[in-house]
Amino acid sequence: MKKVVLFGATSAIAHEAARCFARRGAELLLVARNGEKLSVLQKDLETLGAAKVQTHVCDLVDIKDHESLLKTCGELLPEYDAILLAYGTLGDQGESEKDFSVAEQEFRTNFLSAASLVSRVANMFEARGSGQIAVITSVAGDRGRKSNYIYGTAKGALSIFLQGLRNRLSSTGVHVLTIKPGFVDTPMTAHIEKGPLFASAQAVGEGIYRAMERKKDVVYLPWFWRFIMLIIKAIPEPLFKRMSI
Amino acid sequence: MAVGESWGRYPRVKQSVYSLAWRNEVSLPEDQLLLPYGMGRSYGDSCLNDGERILLTSGLNKFIEFDGETGVVHCEAGVTLEMLLDFGLPRGWFLPVTPGTKYVSVGGAIANDVHGKNHHCAGTFGCHVRSFELLRSNGERLICSPEENTEMFSATIGGMGLTGLILWVELQLKPVEGPMIDLQSIQFGSLDEFFQLSSESDQDFEYTVSWIDCIASGASLGRGIFMRGNHSKVKGPLKQNSLLKRIATVPFDAPGFLLNRHTMGAFNTVYYHKQRQKKVSSTVHYDPFFYPLDAVHHWNRIYGRKGFLQFQCVVPKDSDNEAMKAVFDQVVRSGSASFLAVMKEFGNVASPGMMSFPREGITLCLDFPLQGDETLRLMKRLDDMVFDFDGAMYPAKDATMAPEHFRSYYPQWEEFSQYVDPRFSSSFWRRVMKETD
Numbered sequence: 001m002k003k004v005v006l007f008g009a010t011s012a013i014a015h016e017a018a019r020c021f022a023r024r025g026a027e028l029l030l031v032a033r034n035g036e037k038l039s040v041l042q043k044d045l046e047t048l049g050a051a052k053v054q055t056h057v058c059d060l061v062d063i064k065d066h067e068s069l070l071k072t073c074g075e076l077l078p079e080y081d082a083i084l085l086a087y088g089t090l091g092d093q094g095e096s097e098k099d100f101s102v103a104e105q106e107f108r109t110n111f112l113s114a115a116s117l118v119s120r121v122a123n124m125f126e127a128r129g130s131g132q133i134a135v136i137t138s139v140a141g142d143r144g145r146k147s148n149y150i151y152g153t154a155k156g157a158l159s160i161f162l163q164g165l166r167n168r169l170s171s172t173g174v175h176v177l178t179i180k181p182g183f184v185d186t187p188m189t190a191h192i193e194k195g196p197l198f199a200s201a202q203a204v205g206e207g208i209y210r211a212m213e214r215k216k217d218v219v220y221l222p223w224f225w226r227f228i229m230l231i232i233k234a235i236p237e238p239l240f241k242r243m244s245i
Numbered sequence: 246m247a248v249g250e251s252w253g254r255y256p257r258v259k260q261s262v263y264s265l266a267w268r269n270e271v272s273l274p275e276d277q278l279l280l281p282y283g284m285g286r287s288y289g290d291s292c293l294n295d296g297e298r299i300l301l302t303s304g305l306n307k308f309i310e311f312d313g314e315t316g317v318v319h320c321e322a323g324v325t326l327e328m329l330l331d332f333g334l335p336r337g338w339f340l341p342v343t344p345g346t347k348y349v350s351v352g353g354a355i356a357n358d359v360h361g362k363n364h365h366c367a368g369t370f371g372c373h374v375r376s377f378e379l380l381r382s383n384g385e386r387l388i389c390s391p392e393e394n395t396e397m398f399s400a401t402i403g404g405m406g407l408t409g410l411i412l413w414v415e416l417q418l419k420p421v422e423g424p425m426i427d428l429q430s431i432q433f434g435s436l437d438e439f440f441q442l443s444s445e446s447d448q449d450f451e452y453t454v455s456w457i458d459c460i461a462s463g464a465s466l467g468r469g470i471f472m473r474g475n476h477s478k479v480k481g482p483l484k485q486n487s488l489l490k491r492i493a494t495v496p497f498d499a500p501g502f503l504l505n506r507h508t509m510g511a512f513n514t515v516y517y518h519k520q521r522q523k524k525v526s527s528t529v530h531y532d533p534f535f536y537p538l539d540a541v542h543h544w545n546r547i548y549g550r551k552g553f554l555q556f557q558c559v560v561p562k563d564s565d566n567e568a569m570k571a572v573f574d575q576v577v578r579s580g581s582a583s584f585l586a587v588m589k590e591f592g593n594v595a596s597p598g599m600m601s602f603p604r605e606g607i608t609l610c611l612d613f614p615l616q617g618d619e620t621l622r623l624m625k626r627l628d629d630m631v632f633d634f635d636g637a638m639y640p641a642k643d644a645t646m647a648p649e650h651f652r653s654y655y656p657q658w659e660e661f662s663q664y665v666d667p668r669f670s671s672s673f674w675r676r677v678m679k680e681t682d
Binding site: 043048187190193 | 264269304308309310311320332
């Protein structure tokens with residue numbers, strides 16, 4: 001049975017992906033900041049059929065704790081064969097523009113800490129010659145836009161990092177999946193008015209599960225975002241710089 | 246504030262929205278009056294809160310525990326009936342009672358004390374609720390069951406979301422052998438034949454319901470198809486995965502002229518004659534049997550921008566069934582009924598719900614495309630008739646009933662209003678509580 005560690009497990013998307021694993025009897029380790037929320041999810045996933053669900057409370061942003069965190073993960077769920085990295089903050093674009101320290105914090109959370117965790121797990125999987133690394137980035141990282149380029153920068157950097165890592169590990173049997181969701185109806189976007197492009201966390205979570213099963217490289221969720229982003233990326237810069245999208 | 250509409254898309258309101266996600270840290274906003282909102286499948290204004298706030302419960306969708314021995318499932322109030330079916334069937338358990346759509350939340354099913362094709366033997370949804378936790382606006386969390394906080398338990402079942410926010414529910418599921426239903430479809434030519442079929446079927450069939458043609462008049466008046474079924478021992482696939490099912494969505498509002506008495510009359514005639522023999526037996530999957538309309542997402546858009554009114558009443562059964570015949574006659578004569586007309590006989594299983602709609606008698610349920618004042622006048626005529634016959638109308642499907650009629654259909658409303666949370670309200674509740682002369 002599959003053994004999966006979920007970082008940022010309390011995100012709605014991670015929860016829905018975890019449910020897909022749980023229904024098929026996987027063993028899960030949920031890592032996030034809030035212990036009470038983790039207990040709520042633990043009950044849900046156990047009820048749905050997970051063979052075993054464990055939780056670990058930890059603030060993932062702090063890079064210096066990552067080594068001991070991964071040691072703990074290895075002890076709780078020995079020989080785990082996949083990770084899903086699902087945490088991130090949408091941040092306040094306006095605040096990040098006024099005060100760079102806010103932007104810096106966004107970069108730490110959404111890029112640096114993610115790259116640190118992934119690097120360490122990648123080295124471990126590489127030595128073993130197997131494993132699966134699935135990371136949620138964003139369509140926002142495909143092109144910089146004035147409405148959210150701080151978030152977009154961090155997620156775009158993470159996508160490029162994963163691209164390089166996939167290239168490096170392609171002959172080792174380690175699978176690297178880049179997940180680019182579009183607009184998803186989750187607590188992270190609760191304050192935004194929902195349009196027809198919004199997908200449910202369930203649809204995106206199930207898409208992640210399928211992409212991991214099929215060992216995809218890059219997946220847009222839902223699928224139509226691949227085409228939306230193709231068009232957005234194709235707009236010439238002299239035109240794009242004057243647009244408000 | 247955002248525009249809000251119910252499944253019938255009438256009326257449209259402006260309301261604020263607040264999303265709930267974690268049962269351990271729910272805090273209720275204090276600025277406006279509140280109303281829990283599950284899947285928004287109520288048709289009229291009972292799931293709307295004009296100028297105030299709705300609490301979205303779709304994030305409260307976690308399972309808590311399941312006892313495979315007893316079939317009691319413990320889950321949050323935003324879990325949908327679809328989720329319960331997906332969860333229960335592979336383990337041999339089915340919903341004890343289900344309405345005509347699986348896209349409703351457990352909390353909504355309790356708030357409207359929904360019923361289904363097995364009302365004559367299983368009663369309402371509320372009959373199978375073991376307990377739930379209710380969050381009141383003063384912060385109190387009450388565990389309600391037939392043994393504990395019994396009045397609040399009774400007031401909340403059928404309480405239209407007005408007694409507080411249901412956080413979780415313990416529900417008794419029922420054991421089944423598999424997903425298939427042994428079905429008999431029988432054509433009938435008149436209401437008298439329907440009543441006859443209904444009384445002879447209730448004993449042997451767990452599920453009974455009829456489609457009835459509300460457009461045909463003259464010699465075809467009251468024709469329809471009676472469907473009766475039981476859970477089958479035949480094995481079948483847990484899910485019906487047809488391509489149609491995945492792609493059938495009404496993507497935008499249909500133009501208003503699409504549904505008129507000619508197109509609807511033609512549909513009804515085809516539907517009536519779809520079976521050649523008077524009686525057809527078959528084994529069908531539960532999904533099309535219970536949820537034929539769920540196969541088409543957003544089917545409510547076929548009525549266009551203006552929306553539609555749903556009408557569901559129950560009238561007492563008497564020797565000649567004069568009451569139902571008169572109501573039905575009025576519907577047919579209006580010439581504006583749609584093709585989704587359903588008739589069923591309710592049984593006498595009592596619900597724990599104080600404000601439950603189902604009661605012994607015959608229920609009729611159909612849609613009227615909203616065509617301005619004429620449709621509203623028709624609804625008033627029907628409401629008056631139901632009132633005169635000592636029947637009742639169903640709040641979950643209502644946008645028009647007269648306040649004084651509501652109070653007569655539900656004479657226990659005064660007792661009920663003591664349990665209404667002072668910070669909870671709805672467009673429906675304010676409408677029917679309005680003073681009239």
